[in-house]
Amino acid sequence: MFIQKIILDNFRIFRGRHEFDFSYKKVVVVEGPNGHGKSTIFDAINWVISGKISRYVGSSEHQQFNYIINSDAYSLGLDEASVEIYFNNQEEVVIKRTVKANGSTKLFINGHRFGIRDGQKEIVRLLVNEKVINDTNLFDSIDLPSFIESTLILSQENLEEFVRGNKPTQRYSKLEQILGLTRYGQDFKDYLQVLKKECLTQYDDILLKEKNIKHEQELLNVQYKQKSLQNERNGNKPESKIIDELNTFFSSSMESFEQLNKNEEFFEITINEYEVLKKYIEEIDDKLKRLVDLKFEIQQKEININxxxxxxxxxxxxxxxxxxxxxxxxxxxxxxxxxxxxxxxxxxxxxxxxxxxxxxxxxxxxxxxxxxxxxxxxxxxxxEIDYASLVLKKITDFIEEFRENSTLLDSLLEKSLILENENREFNLIKEKRIIREQNDKNIQLIKDLEKGIEDTENDIFNLTKQKKTNLDSQIYALIHEVQIHLINSNEQKCLVCGGSYNNSEELKNSIRIQLDNSNELLNGFEKKINKYKVSKNELNIKLDVAKQESMVTQEKLNNLNNELVNLKDKTVNMRLQNSISLEDPQLIRKEIVKAQKYKNNNQNKYKGFIEINKILVELNNLKFKRKxxxxxxxxxxxxxxxxxxxxxxxxxxxxxxxxxxxxxxxxxxxxxxxxxxxxxxxxxxxxxxxxxxxxxxIKNELENSLNYKLNLDSKEILNVIIENISLFEKRKFEARNLLVTIGDYLNDIELRELQIKIKSFNQKNLILQKQIHQYLTMDNQLKNLLAYHTQEQSSLVNEYLNGLSLTINNYFRQISPHSYFNYINLVTRKNELFVLLKDNQFENDDIEENIDDSVNASLTLSAAQSTILAMSIFLALNKSQNWSKLNLIGIDDPFQNLDDINAYSFIDVMANLISLENRQILISTHDSDFAKLSIRKMNLNPNEYAYVKIQSYTRDAIEIQLEQYKSLEDKRMSF
Incomplete structure (x- = not known):
């Protein structure tokens, strides 16, 4: 993904609207003096993506002063600035961010407005690779400002800070941010420290509670012993004796209903023991009630069964x-x-x-x-028929004969119509032939007339052409015009021949003679042409008449054709269905007369026979039905x-x-x-x-309770019930006496309260002992976890840095070939990051152990070497990062401390990145020679680079030289 276009509107130093088109540019070099807005372009990219400008994040002043809206525009009443950047991906991505003076910010992505939080998530989704998006932990840990300034855009302030300015702990923290490990690094350590501190505070509270509880327990034990001795002197049974009696009572067995026996052993007298004994008495009452009910059932219902x-x-x-x-x-x-x-x-x-x-x-x-x-x-x-002589067969035969005659008459009439149609068809064919011959003559006449008109037009054309091409006739025409003019004037000299006459009348007479000659010549052509035109008009009239007649004739032919087709189809169908073989019309007419006469003579008889036939059929049906x-x-x-x-x-x-x-x-x-x-x-x-x-x-219930067999005899069963009632009443009496003793003991409220308090304190002390053990175990686990985390985090970061060091060394040696220490390694130890130097390659196993004996880059390198090292680390991070789809390297004015060799080498590195790594490079510089050298040495086509030259900057205008640059004056401002 490359940057295609940047639009700045009253953003920082750029007053008004400025559009930079970097479409399909692999390299963009921005040249200009210091303070002319080079860094602002990098700030715009940083701000539109992350909503922050990294170099101001650490300062509190950016929250108090306007630093984004152009100050001149702001002073003139404009309170809004915006940056809009177009990125090319599979589909174009457009991100726009606006800010007002009151701090309110709006974010637009592909034309749709987003809330800041949701918009930032959408920007991350658009710019971050799918692998990172699909990993929830990585996605949540992305710190856009840190990623941008560390892997995409290197500002002037960050060039040397990472190497020389930062402390080892700050440098390590910065690396955690770059690698997206903050939540697993410092954040996790801070969380463990807070957790450990909270555990220690709670542990101290528990120890204090334990001390107070032990003191109160000792006081309660003394009071309890004194109270127990006083009760024994008053004749009350001590707790131990009551416990023995209670255990003895429940250990004694009954011969019946053994399920009431309690197998548990008692060790103290509490309300629980009282309730157990009380419940036991209730169970005895239930059993007694049940035995009484059984006795009642046998006696009351007079069950006397053998x-x-x-x-x-x-x-x-x-x-x-x-x-x-x-x-x-x-x-x-x-x-x-x-x-x-x-x-x-x-x-x-x-x-x-x-x-x-x-x-x-x-x-x-x-x-x-x-x-x-x-x-x-x-x-x-x-x-006039005798009905008695009527025979059904004769009637049906006559009806059939009459119907056959009617059918024959219809067929004869149809055959007569067929012959008429065929005669009509013959006449139509004859008429069609005459009309067609007439039509053919008309067509031939039309052709002849069209040929005559064409010949006449050719004659007219030839005569007109002869008239135009005849020199004499042209001259005569010209003379004719001049002479007409002279006749109408008072001239005495001929303009044509140059002759002079005594007066104008002589000239006019001479001209009149010449005019007659001229008219004679002209009239010869005109008469012929007019004659042909008249002939042509006559031919056109005849042609129109002939065409009209042809159309009428053609219409008649069409109508005849349609009538012939319909008549022929009708006749063919009628012949197929007609059975008359006669073809002579006269014979057919005779047969028609004969058939019609028969039909007329027998019409009434037919109708009467039809009615008689119906009656006879109905009579037969009724007789059949009766049968x-x-x-x-x-x-x-x-x-x-x-x-x-x-x-x-x-x-x-x-x-x-x-x-x-x-x-x-x-x-x-x-x-x-x-x-x-x-x-x-x-x-x-x-x-x-x-x-x-x-x-x-009843027998089964008693057998289950007594555990022995009974006979199905009502007298025997009744005796067993009475015997068990006596036993249960005796057991109930003993239990009630013991319950009274326990009740007297429990009614001593003061002694009971002392027991409850002692028991409560024992429980509390037991809980506190468990909590003390848990907190000691937790504290030990937190110490081990903190040490293990520091070691593992450092080991993982070192493993990453070992792979990164090779790339850093390659860039450092390429850009700074004359450096003495040309082997660099980044090493972590105990949450500190060191940049170490050596004149030969490090052995990975010895790096961490020999940190104290190594050469430290931040204390050794010059300003130029620190700049080169910072750029090398930045380029290595850019090359190794896989979090972003944006293939961008932005470096803000990196050449202030570099000599020519360093600069040339740096340009070679950039050229290599363009060709091999598919990066879009954006560089700013104040050095015009270096800017031009960068373009030439990278050997790019003109459409692959953009050279932005900021020539001057004043309150009135900013002058920028670039073919793809547009400056649109802001109509809201008045300068």
Whole structure:
């Protein structure tokens, strides 16, 4: 990514708007005297990207004074400055930053306004490589101002500061910023120191708390011993005796309900022990209540069960139920048979209803037949035919004959129309041939007329050409014009021949003679031309008439063609569908007359026969339908052969229904009686089984509690329940006495409070001991971590610097070939960075160990050598950095302390970077010779470099020499 364009608007020394176009420039050299704005161009790049100017960041004055807005413009009321830079990437990137005098800043990226924070993130995203963006830790650690001044733009102030001005610790911190390691370096160490200090403060607080707690514990122990001795003198049991009684009570076993026993051992008397014993008594109460409930269930519900006797009773009841089920099945069989007969009788009833409906249908058909016969008589009478002699076949034959005659008549008429169309087609073809011949004559006439007009135009053209080219005629024409002029004047001398006349009248008479001669010659050509023009007009008129007639004729031809096509298609289709073979029109007309006569004579008879045919067909259908009804009735009756006596006999059928319903009613009552008795027996069985189930449940519950087997005998089970009730009541009495003793002990509030306080202090002391151990362990870990971090950070930085040193040495030896110490190494130790010198190459393993015996660059090198070394480090960092897409090297006036050899060598280095490293180089200098030498020695095409020469700077204007530079006067200012 290169810089394409820089636009400065009232930015620092540049008053007004200034545009520098560096498109496709590999090298930009800015020349000008000191104080003329060379460094401002570098400041603009720095400020638009990072929002800061690095060389002012360490000063507090930049926050109090205006230093970005041009002072002259500011004094005239303008309170805004801006910088806009165009970068070329795969797509053009434009960043613009504006600032007002009140400090408010706006940031625009590709024309869109961003908030400062979000805008800075977007700038980083656009300028930083994808590898860094995808690494969250690297992306968050980017310090743009530090990266820019250390790897992209080297200012005058930073040239020697890194080598000579900075202390080793500052130099190391600066390197951490350059490498993006600040968050892992000094920031992390500061965090560890703060953490260690906080841990130490908390540790001291814990030790003080421990001392206070121990003192209060000693006082409480003395009070507790005194109070315990006083209670023993008053007859109260001591805690130890109560604990023994409590453990003895719970260690004693019961023969029943062992789940109530407590296996735990007690070591002190607290409210917890009181609650345990109280809960134990509550459990005994629950068990007693349950035993009483079981006793009540057996006695109250009069459960008197012996397993053997109950099983015999249940077996007898099941036998009675089986007998009832057999009787019930018999009765249900009779009901099923009766229902089957009833269903068959229902079908007979349905058949009787069906036969009644069919009877009505037959009566209706007979009426319809009678009406049709009457209608047939009327039609036959009108036709003078005996209806009794009518035969359906004769009628259908006549109808078919009449229809065939009608079809024949239609075909004959159609064939007559076909012949007429064909005759019409023949006449049209003949007419078409005549019109076409006439049209061909018109076309030939048009061609002849067009040829005559063309010949006439040629004749007119030739005559006109002869008239123009004939010298005599031209002369006569000229003389004619002159003589006309002389006639109209009072001249006595001829302007044509030069002759003199006595007076103007003699001249005019002579001219008139010459005019007659001239007119005669001119009129000969004009008459011929006019004659041809008249002939041409006549030919044009004839041509227009001929074309008009041709258009009319052509239109007639088109219409005839369309009519012929339609008529021919119609005739062909009609012939394909027509079956008449006759082709003689006269024969066809005779046949048409014959067929038409037959149709006229038999039209009424045809209509009457059609109506008679319909009536006869309808009569046949009705007779067939009546016959079908008879067959359906016979089939319906035959379905009930076994019950044929009930068909069409409603009274007899109803008596049979009544008899079956009476039987079914009695049978259903019997089935209900069987069901009722069966239900009663089953209820009795269920009651007995329920008593057995209840007693069995009681038995199982007691067996689980007592852990021994019982018989299913209500008397035996009741005795066991009564015995266990007595045992539980005795256990409950003992527990209550012990509970009273514990209650008396716990009611001594003063002693209890002392115990609680002692226990609380013991807990606090235990927690404090754990915290003390944790803080001691943490302090030791922080010390080890700090030492390890310093060692590892230094080792990692040295590893990076070892690789960087080779590049630094190459640049340093190339730029300063006559230096005595021409081997440089950057070495870190304990958060310090040293620049060491040697006259031969360092051995990597010995560098850190021999720091104290090495030559220090900051104390040894001259100003020029320090400048060269600073540039070498800067170039090496620029070459090795992989954080930025911006391939830029900017160096602000690096040659103030360099001799010619250094300068020439530096130019060679720059040329190498351009060709091999694909860098865009921006250099400023106050030395005109060096500026020109840089351009020549880099051997670039004119379109690959830009030479910016700032010639003068005054309050009124700044004069800059550059083809791609534009200065736009700010209309807001008045100078």
């Amino acid at each position: 397993d053997i006797e109950f099983n015999k009773k249940i077996a007898n009841l099941h036998n009675e139920i089986s007998i009832l089920q057999i009787e019930k099945v018999k009765r249900e069989g009779g009901i099923e048979k009766a229902n089957s007969i009833k269903e068959k009788l229902n079908k007979i009833a349905q058949t009787n209803a069906y036969l009644d409906i069919k009877k009505i249908e037959k009566e209706k058909i007979d009426i319809d037949i009678k009406n049709l016969i009457e209608k047939l008589k009327v039609i036959s009478k009108n036709l 079908g009804i008879y067959e359906e009735e016979e089939n319906a009756i035959n379905q009930h052969r076994s019950y044929k006596d009930f068909v069409r006999k409603e009274n007899k059928l109803q008596l049979k229904f009544n008899k079956i319903d009476s039987y079914l009613s009695l049978a259903h009552l019997k089935v209900q009686e069987y069901n009722k008795k069966t239900y009663e027996f089953r209820q009795h069985i269920q009651d007995m089984e329920r008593e057995i189930q209840l007693l069995n449940k």
